[in-house]
Amino acid sequence: MVNTFQQHQHAALPRANHDERARQEFTKSLKQFVQQGLLPGLTPVYQTRAAKAFEKEHGKPPADRWDIRKAMVKDLYFQHYAATNRIAQELLWEAVIGSVERQLPELEKAIADLTASNPAPLESDPAFPVPRYVSALDIHCMPGGYASEIDGKDIAQGAIYDRGVYLYAMGYMGPDNDDMGRSVCNYVKRKMPGFQPKRILDMGCTVGHSTVPFKEQFPDAEVIGIDVGGPCVRYAHARSKALGHDVSFMQRSAEDTGFEAGSFDLVVSHILLHETSGQAMPRIFRECHRLLKPGGLMIHADLPPFDLMDPFTQFILDNETYYNNEPFWGAMRDKDQIGMARDAGFPAETIRFDTAPMAIMEFAGADTTYTEDAAEALAEREFTAGEYAPGGGWEVLIAQKAA
Numbered sequence: 001m002v003n004t005f006q007q008h009q010h011a012a013l014p015r016a017n018h019d020e021r022a023r024q025e026f027t028k029s030l031k032q033f034v035q036q037g038l039l040p041g042l043t044p045v046y047q048t049r050a051a052k053a054f055e056k057e058h059g060k061p062p063a064d065r066w067d068i069r070k071a072m073v074k075d076l077y078f079q080h081y082a083a084t085n086r087i088a089q090e091l092l093w094e095a096v097i098g099s100v101e102r103q104l105p106e107l108e109k110a111i112a113d114l115t116a117s118n119p120a121p122l123e124s125d126p127a128f129p130v131p132r133y134v135s136a137l138d139i140h141c142m143p144g145g146y147a148s149e150i151d152g153k154d155i156a157q158g159a160i161y162d163r164g165v166y167l168y169a170m171g172y173m174g175p176d177n178d179d180m181g182r183s184v185c186n187y188v189k190r191k192m193p194g195f196q197p198k199r200i201l202d203m204g205c206t207v208g209h210s211t212v213p214f215k216e217q218f219p220d221a222e223v224i225g226i227d228v229g230g231p232c233v234r235y236a237h238a239r240s241k242a243l244g245h246d247v248s249f250m251q252r253s254a255e256d257t258g259f260e261a262g263s264f265d266l267v268v269s270h271i272l273l274h275e276t277s278g279q280a281m282p283r284i285f286r287e288c289h290r291l292l293k294p295g296g297l298m299i300h301a302d303l304p305p306f307d308l309m310d311p312f313t314q315f316i317l318d319n320e321t322y323y324n325n326e327p328f329w330g331a332m333r334d335k336d337q338i339g340m341a342r343d344a345g346f347p348a349e350t351i352r353f354d355t356a357p358m359a360i361m362e363f364a365g366a367d368t369t370y371t372e373d374a375a376e377a378l379a380e381r382e383f384t385a386g387e388y389a390p391g392g393g394w395e396v397l398i399a400q401k402a403a
């Protein structure tokens with residue numbers, strides 16, 4: 001799949017000047033080169049030399065992802081791949097941060113205006129206790145993380161994330177970085193045809209990329225995004241207005257939201273769980289159960305569990321744990337999420353993993369070269385209810401509270 005479109009320039013998004021844009025595009029291309037140029041070389045390197053060298057040294061072939069890592073870290077090709085990937089990641093944020101810093105005063109002004117015009121509640125508190133698993137390190141190497149701020153009104157980390165994640169995903173999340181939310185919405189629409197949630201909670205919403213599609217899909221519903229990052233929820237609130245939607249955003253923790261029990265029809269999250277911790281995850285599942293009305297749905301879109309894939313794929317994916325400041329990435333995939341949902345109170349027969357086809361694939365088709373027309377049509381945000389498209393999907397864990 002080749003993608004040639006650009007990020008949708010909404011009113012809250014930082015505007016890159018010529019040089020900044022060139023640097024940003026370079027980092028996106030470098031990431032693409034790592035993915036498409038270097039990554040495929042790892043398999044033959046492993047098969048033709050690294051596995052053999054391991055077997056010679058240990059008297060047995062590599063058995064699991066840890067053995068494979070031991071075999072691969074000694075190999076120069078792997079070292080070259082891993083170092084280039086890390087450098088691309090660090091350069092990406094650097095290219096965005098300079099641009100955001102340069103225009104921060106005008107960006108803050110634009111965001112203040114948007115905030116004032118969004119009637120949906122915005123809640124943030126400079127004294128909010130950010131969990132250590134978020135504050136202790138810069139997850140995926142984003143300097144400052146999700147929650148750093150100077151004056152309790154800061155939006156910088158949100159702006160950096162919005163632009164940075166577009167480059168990080170190399171555009172494959174769509175012009176509004178919203179493919180996950182759109183895909184889960186499509187999934188709900190297709191699999192639960194009569195389901196009309198009136199109140200929807202998106203946990204770990206960051207800047208609302210996945211939250212806004214729920215408001216589009218269910219315009220009469222109250223949609224609330226929560227996150228522990230103050231700059232993220234402030235930016236998200238303005239961004240949703242910039243996209244024409246009044247969505248509420250609040251600085252709260254998914255572990256203990258403070259919302260009334262039984263007050264939501266649908267609780268979702270998108271790539272939240274792998275950025276929490278082994279202690280937080282069961283608490284979040286229990287909180288979802290508490291928050292749902294009888295018959296309500298919990299849907300977590302995140303990374304597929306390791307036991308669904310072969311050890312070499314596990315090893316490749318687990319590089320995020322080792323080289324991208326994602327300490328819980330691998331451990332989360334080993335957790336028994338089905339058991340956790342059961343322990344939280346969801347009836348066993350309602351809990352399952354499934355795949356939500358990527359909305360972007362369904363729109364354009366896996367082999368389509370994206371054009372400006374396709375980008376425009378995507379930005380119009382049409383929800384398609386097409387057939388399952390091969391080649392791309394988000395893993396979702398679903399459970400339903402007893403009626």
Ligand SMILES: C[S@@+](CC[C@H](N)C(=O)[O-])C[C@H]1O[C@@H](n2cnc3c(N)ncnc32)[C@H](O)[C@@H]1O
Nearest residue numbers: 146204205206209210227228229253254270271
């Ligand atoms: C990868 S981002 C999620 C991206 C977002 N859901 C989307 O689809 O664009 C993970 C987010 O989870 C937030 N987070 C981590 N732990 C949390 C918690 N206990 N409660 C709420 N948000 C949390 C982080 O601050 C971060 O913004």
